[in-house]
Amino acid sequence: MPQSDIAMLIETIALDMRSAPERGVLPTYIPPLADVDPDKFGIAVLEANGRMHLTGDANEPFSIQSISKVYALTMALETIGAPIWSRVRQEPSGNPFNSIMQLESERGIPRNPFINAGALVISDILLSHFGAADARRAFLAFVRSLVAKTSGVRYDESLARQEYETGFRNAALANDMRNFGNIQNLIPSVLRQYFHQCAITMTCRQLAESGRFLMMGGRVATETAQSVSARTTQTVLALMMLCGHYDGSGSFAVQVGLPGKSGVGGGILAIVPGIASIAVWSPGLNAQGNSLLGTAALTRLVHATGWSVFTPPRHEA
Amino acid sequence: MPQSDIAMLIETIALDMRSAPERGVLPTYIPPLADVDPDKFGIAVLEANGRMHLTGDANEPFSIQSISKVYALTMALETIGAPIWSRVRQEPSGNPFNSIMQLESERGIPRNPFINAGALVISDILLSHFGAADARRAFLAFVRSLVAKTSGVRYDESLARQEYETGFRNAALANDMRNFGNIQNLIPSVLRQYFHQCAITMTCRQLAESGRFLMMGGRVATETAQSVSARTTQTVLALMMLCGHYDGSGSFAVQVGLPGKSGVGGGILAIVPGIASIAVWSPGLNAQGNSLLGTAALTRLVHATGWSVFTPPRHEA
Amino acid sequence: MPQSDIAMLIETIALDMRSAPERGVLPTYIPPLADVDPDKFGIAVLEANGRMHLTGDANEPFSIQSISKVYALTMALETIGAPIWSRVRQEPSGNPFNSIMQLESERGIPRNPFINAGALVISDILLSHFGAADARRAFLAFVRSLVAKTSGVRYDESLARQEYETGFRNAALANDMRNFGNIQNLIPSVLRQYFHQCAITMTCRQLAESGRFLMMGGRVATETAQSVSARTTQTVLALMMLCGHYDGSGSFAVQVGLPGKSGVGGGILAIVPGIASIAVWSPGLNAQGNSLLGTAALTRLVHATGWSVFTPPRHEA
Amino acid sequence: MPQSDIAMLIETIALDMRSAPERGVLPTYIPPLADVDPDKFGIAVLEANGRMHLTGDANEPFSIQSISKVYALTMALETIGAPIWSRVRQEPSGNPFNSIMQLESERGIPRNPFINAGALVISDILLSHFGAADARRAFLAFVRSLVAKTSGVRYDESLARQEYETGFRNAALANDMRNFGNIQNLIPSVLRQYFHQCAITMTCRQLAESGRFLMMGGRVATETAQSVSARTTQTVLALMMLCGHYDGSGSFAVQVGLPGKSGVGGGILAIVPGIASIAVWSPGLNAQGNSLLGTAALTRLVHATGWSVFTPPRHEA
Structure with missing residues (x-):
């Protein structure tokens, strides 16, 4: 997919999310998280070629919690x-x-x-x-x-x-x-x-960057980081797919079809192996404790791009 | 991967499995399944291009049970x-x-x-x-x-x-x-x-063929079959990935990295979206009730081919 | 306690129960039981000396269910x-x-x-x-x-x-x-x-009579019945005390202090070893599925008589 | 029962227990309790009339734990x-x-x-x-x-x-x-x-004395102690009967038929309302964590005396 399309796509998604009538609920049991502005919304998409696409509050740090x-x-x-x-x-x-x-x-x-x-x-x-x-x-x-x-x-x-x-x-x-x-x-x-x-803060941009080694089978681009083994990335991605959204993991797999990990701070990191590392942030949570609009945004993004791991790659079709 | 490589690969795997010291245990609570020859072993790999690779007892019908x-x-x-x-x-x-x-x-x-x-x-x-x-x-x-x-x-x-x-x-x-x-x-x-x-019988070849619509996003090649919607195939594959091996689904995802569904008859159907539909059969089961050697064979196959959905595609590397 | 007192006591209790504002709820999942008149109320007290005291609907048959x-x-x-x-x-x-x-x-x-x-x-x-x-x-x-x-x-x-x-x-x-x-x-x-x-029907009078062997350590007075062993009666009474009111057994023991067994038909059989066999009937049930007014009536009766097995006998005081 | 009989009875029981082949197991997870001499055995029976009967190690302090x-x-x-x-x-x-x-x-x-x-x-x-x-x-x-x-x-x-x-x-x-x-x-x-x-230490004698208020409906004989309400003693005794021996409470009720409370130190306090307060001590435990020989001794004692609350009083027979 041409990169310009991705940039436009996440803009459109972010626009729609801005006017979403249901935004989920903030976690009340952690006071500082309960005080976050529920209208915050950001997406960062890092492609395998290194291009980064950002929209909304993608440069604002938030608490990544379980991510x-x-x-x-x-x-x-x-x-x-x-x-x-x-x-x-x-x-x-x-x-x-x-x-x-x-x-x-x-x-x-x-x-x-x-x-x-x-x-x-x-x-x-x-x-x-x-x-x-x-x-x-x-x-x-x-x-x-x-x-x-x-x-x-x-x-x-x-x-x-x-x-x-x-x-x-x-x-x-x-x-x-x-x-x-x-x-x-x-x-x-x-x-x-x-x-x-759990109390680490990051921006969507940083979160998407941090997932690069998972997207690339362990290889990382920064000078400081050591490569991670392919075995480790396979294991981490498999467990993200099966257990990354608590008791809503199955529903996330059906809707989004990507290995992902959510945090109660409203962030989600999702990986398209070989293609993209995606970070979304929207503080309101669904009943399973996962970002409501974050999940919705990923569903939209994957639907438009065909990035689900369960979808045959375009070039094979 | 060249098709000749796949043929050779599954031959090698089948050969190794033939001499595996541990073959799992047959299910005792279903008498006819307990009487199956534990040395049976078959693999069928159907590629997206229609090529079928068979080895071992891939043309012998068995009880597909939960598949x-x-x-x-x-x-x-x-x-x-x-x-x-x-x-x-x-x-x-x-x-x-x-x-x-x-x-x-x-x-x-x-x-x-x-x-x-x-x-x-x-x-x-x-x-x-x-x-x-x-x-x-x-x-x-x-x-x-x-x-x-x-x-x-x-x-x-x-x-x-x-x-x-x-x-x-x-x-x-x-x-x-x-x-x-x-x-x-x-x-x-x-x-x-x-x-x-549960009591349907099929061969590995037929089982692999039956998974074609899952591999191809719903499109099927036979004259008789209607196409299945892309939405349905996504859902079925996601649930195979998350729940297809009972209480061993996580371990299967970590080892094999493919949506799969096992049966207590020793069969496993595994799908590589856009690339292959794979059927294996070995009657002995592991502690979670999934084919022991079938899982081992798939692990070997995926390791050699890089077919795990969590592995970056070769051409992206 | 003089027998006249018992007769008067159960009359008073029955009178009070007649005007009780809360009568519990009828079981809806068994249609015939849901149709019983919720105002029914009966008590039968059989003393060890053979005297029977009755009040209210104590001669009307009802479904004893789990009793x-x-x-x-x-x-x-x-x-x-x-x-x-x-x-x-x-x-x-x-x-x-x-x-x-x-x-x-x-x-x-x-x-x-x-x-x-x-x-x-x-x-x-x-x-x-x-x-x-x-x-x-x-x-x-x-x-x-x-x-x-x-x-x-x-x-x-x-x-x-x-x-x-x-x-x-x-x-x-x-x-x-x-x-x-x-x-x-x-x-x-x-x-x-x-x-x-479960579908046996009996009156309160018959129910109280049927408990005679439990009251008397196994000995029964009818010509037709064989004696029951003391060992059996001990066991049955102990289990009535510990498990006779389902998930409300503890609360019944605290309030009433007698081995008892309830039925979803609104009956309760309670035994005062050596002293009395008591049957009550009121169709409305409490949250644990035991007769609401039946329990209240037994609580009143035991409070007035000191019949709880946890109360020191009067003559010892 | 004549008091001389009780004295003789507990002597006989203690003698038999001394040679019991199975003595249960000491709790390993609390080191000091694991070091107790497993041959210790004591009984104290306090009658309503104030007579105290002791045998074995009834004057030796032990850890009463959950009692x-x-x-x-x-x-x-x-x-x-x-x-x-x-x-x-x-x-x-x-x-x-x-x-x-x-x-x-x-x-x-x-x-x-x-x-x-x-x-x-x-x-x-x-x-x-x-x-x-x-x-x-x-x-x-x-x-x-x-x-x-x-x-x-x-x-x-x-x-x-x-x-x-x-x-x-x-x-x-x-x-x-x-x-x-x-x-x-x-x-x-x-x-x-x-x-x-839990770490209070007492002797069997003291333990039996401490149960006097439970035996007497709340009234206590010592100069220092305030009376306890009858309501409280009823409640405590009922809960001892239903929950006093953990997951072995039903079995204790069937065998012994008395409200009792065990401790992992091997003690048991059992109450015969109006008649006796009984303390036994033997450190070895059964599978439910209750004193093995303590339970056996109480079973013997109750069998001989007819003290079970489920047994009709002798004078009624």
């Missing part, structure tokens, strides 16, 4: 590798993102790295690998290495602290897994690492 | 369309294929059309649409319309009857959904329809 | 004995009376004989012991042997048939247990036996 | 009263004592005050009522007020600390309830209060 789980899983796979699968599984959970029920029946082994319990295990793994003193820094450094200009890519310390102080369900999950021996560091350390990861 | 759920869902979508989603959802279940627990907490609405409960709802929909007298015939006719030579594509009546007589869990599921008003026909009719669908 | 599970368990214990505990447990379920979830996680062994699944196992045991041709007759004969005048103690065949035709959840439970090998007779036979047991 | 939940519930009922039932229910849980699953589906409201989650709520209530500085002291003072000689009735601080440091499941429960707003004090305070309550 950070993509980077954390990548780091864990690149440092520890396959042994992580003895501590977290690779299957959809069939339960809400913060469910604690399954942990009990499955003896403290979370279903996948994208539900909260699984992400806490990944944070615990990063803490053990990098050390309590350095894990937070190492994580931020990795994320920064994925973007061209790191300005604004930082921890929102105030948000991290607030989430830490009110994150009782996550504390329950961590304690429960510790009970089964599946958390090895001190629980406050694990929670602080986890909530910092 | 039939792909055809049933397709028929339901093409006849009834979107309203089916008020009776069955689109999400992974996080539970075994025949679980009854979730039905209770979710008021009789199954998680997806590929677990048993959901497939029973689809059978009920087909019964209502085609009538009790004709639904079975219509289903078989649809499947036959998808293959070039229909010889051997038939109901194994003896197997259907045996499964009907011993399928107490499926009877429990149907009764439970009837209790919630989500089964509308007589339960024995629904069960007979369902068990007949 | 029949008391007789069925007694028969199973007297005929088969302890081996029944390999097929049904003795613990509260913590789930609604007709829950199917627990069966799956506990491999088809119901929690106790008073939830539906457990009662179906007991019916299956009676069928195996007495034979399909005679089990229904044997059950009715046993119940009749417990009362002085059997007039009106009969199966409501129309109700039994209606429950059979619409009892999909019970059919689901039976099929599910059959799947685990814990139902041995044909499922329609088991369901017919079960629904007939 | 403390009886005192905590009593205190909460006497201070706060009925409002506690908006924060904890009165029903058997149907799940293990430390299950976290039910909390999620029931929105943070525990099933009863004797499972861990419910007991944590009670500790939270005591903390709010007495203040963080005084709650621990107030609890110990209440327990001491129930016994004649308080020597040895104390907190095992070392054990309380160890349980606090390793009690991750209880921390998970507390955090989970805090998430639902059902814990109001700081979680470390709640856990410390809870683990101190």
Whole structure:
């Protein structure tokens, strides 16, 4: 698809979204996220050839929240590798993102790295690998290495602290897994690492850039970043496809047909292997906790471009 | 990839599989399936250009069992369309294929059309649409319309009857959904329809042919078959990717990276959109009830060809 | 307590209940039970010395429904004995009376004989012991042997048939247990036996008489009835106390403090060991499916008499 | 029953227990409890007339653990009263004592005050009522007020600390309830209060004395103790009967037929209303976490005395 078409297409989508009657609801349980302007909307599309297309609030930083789980899983796979699968599984959970029920029946082994319990295990793994003193820094450094200009890519310390102080369900999950021996560091350390990861802020542009290695099978273009293995990108993309939207993953796959990861801050990162890395942001959420207009925008974009992985490539048709 | 390479590749894979030390276990709860020769192994790869590659026992009919759920869902979508989603959802279940627990907490609405409960709802929909007298015939006719030579594509009546007589869990599921008003026909009719669908026999060659419309975005080449809508194929492929291997769907996505659907008879149908339709058959099952060597063979095939939907296409690299 | 006091007491209670503003709701899922006059109210108190006190509609037959599970368990214990505990447990379920979830996680062994699944196992045991041709007759004969005048103690065949035709959840439970090998007779036979047991009609007077053996440690006064072992009565009373009111058993124990068994027809049988056998009837149900005014009446009666098993006997005070 | 008979009876029982081939298993997850001599065995029977019968190690202090939940519930009922039932229910849980699953589906409201989650709520209530500085002291003072000689009735601080440091499941429960707003004090305070309550040490003699108010409908004989309301004792006894032995409560009711409360330290307190307060101690546990020989001894004792609440009183026979 000619690049001019993509630019025009996302403009049209953004225009339509601006007047959408339903914008979803802001998450009330995290006060700073509840205060975000619900009219914010941005799209960034990075093509494989390096062209970046932006529209709306694509240069405004927002809290990526659970999208950070993509980077954390990548780091864990690149440092520890396959042994992580003895501590977290690779299957959809069939339960809400913060469910604690399954942990009990499955003896403290979370279903996948994208539900909260699984992400806490990944944070615990990063803490053990990098050390309590350095894990937070190492994580931020990795994320920064994925973007061209790191300005604004930082921890929102105030948000991290607030989430830490009110994150009782996550504390329950961590304690429960510790009970089964599946958390090895001190629980406050694990929670602080986890909530910092979630509290990273980025723009749509930076988010789309950060997905470049996933689009390209692991190869990255920045000078600072090391390449990621093809094996890791395959695994991360497969899990994004199966578990990236919590209990709405199936519906997202049917509508959009791309591996994607959402965050409760209203962002979604979606990858078209070999073709594009897409970031959308709209703060209002649907019933499953995923960006309502972000999903709608991706549905429109994929419908127009034929980018779904389930669509035969145009040149084959 | 040159076609000669594919032919050679599947020969090599088949050769390796022949000497695999672990072949999985046959399902004991369906006597006729327990009697199948565990050394059977076949692969059929149909390319978009129409070339068919076969190896091993690819021309021997076997019981496709749950792979039939792909055809049933397709028929339901093409006849009834979107309203089916008020009776069955689109999400992974996080539970075994025949679980009854979730039905209770979710008021009789199954998680997806590929677990048993959901497939029973689809059978009920087909019964209502085609009538009790004709639904079975219509289903078989649809499947036959998808293959070039229909010889051997038939109901194994003896197997259907045996499964009907011993399928107490499926009877429990149907009764439970009837209790919630989500089964509308007589339960024995629904069960007979369902068990007949499962008892269809096909060869790997026929199975691969039958997946052509999924590979091609709905377009089919046979004279008899009507085209299927692009919307339906997208939906079916997305659900195959997310739910096609029961509680091993995540692991299959990570390893193989293709939408696929397994059956307890040891078959797997996997689709490479725009590129290939693949059928494998090896009767021994892994712990999740999916063909052990079939999965291994697909993993090998995809690794060599780069056909995973999560891999950047070669020409983009 | 002087007998005149009891007569006066139940008159007062009945009077108050007649003007109770809240009478509970009739069960809508069993049409004949939904048509019962909600103003019906009766109490029968049989003292250990043989005196019977009646008030209100205590001579009018009603459907005892789940109270029949008391007789069925007694028969199973007297005929088969302890081996029944390999097929049904003795613990509260913590789930609604007709829950199917627990069966799956506990491999088809119901929690106790008073939830539906457990009662179906007991019916299956009676069928195996007495034979399909005679089990229904044997059950009715046993119940009749417990009362002085059997007039009106009969199966409501129309109700039994209606429950059979619409009892999909019970059919689901039976099929599910059959799947685990814990139902041995044909499922329609088991369901017919079960629904007939539930469809027995009795008056409050007869119900109170039928509880005499439970009050007296197994000894019965009628010429026709055989004594029941003390062991059996202990067991039945203990399970009535722990599981006799479904998910409201704890609340009933706290308020009333007696072993009791409720039925969805609005009846409750409560036993004061060595002192009284009490039957109440009021068709409206509370949220747990137990008679709302029946429970209120028993609470009043026990409060006035000190009959709770948790209250120190008067003569000890 | 003549008092000499009781003395002789418990001697005989203790003698038999001494040579019991199976003694159960010590709890491994609490190190100090795992080190207790498994041959310890004691019985204390306090009759309504004040006579105390002792045998074996009845004067040796042990950790009462969950038996403390009886005192905590009593205190909460006497201070706060009925409002506690908006924060904890009165029903058997149907799940293990430390299950976290039910909390999620029931929105943070525990099933009863004797499972861990419910007991944590009670500790939270005591903390709010007495203040963080005084709650621990107030609890110990209440327990001491129930016994004649308080020597040895104390907190095992070392054990309380160890349980606090390793009690991750209880921390998970507390955090989970805090998430639902059902814990109001700081979680470390709640856990410390809870683990101190559990770490009280008493002898069988003192334990039997402490149950006197439950035996006597609330009236107590010591100079220091205030009477407890009859309403409270009824409630506590009913909940002991229904939930006092975790997932073995039904089996205990069938075998013993008395309201009782067990602790993982191997103690059991059982009450015969108006007749006796009984304490047994044997450290080995059965599969449900209740004292194996303690249960056996109570079964023997009740069988010989006819003390089950389900047995008609002798003078009525």
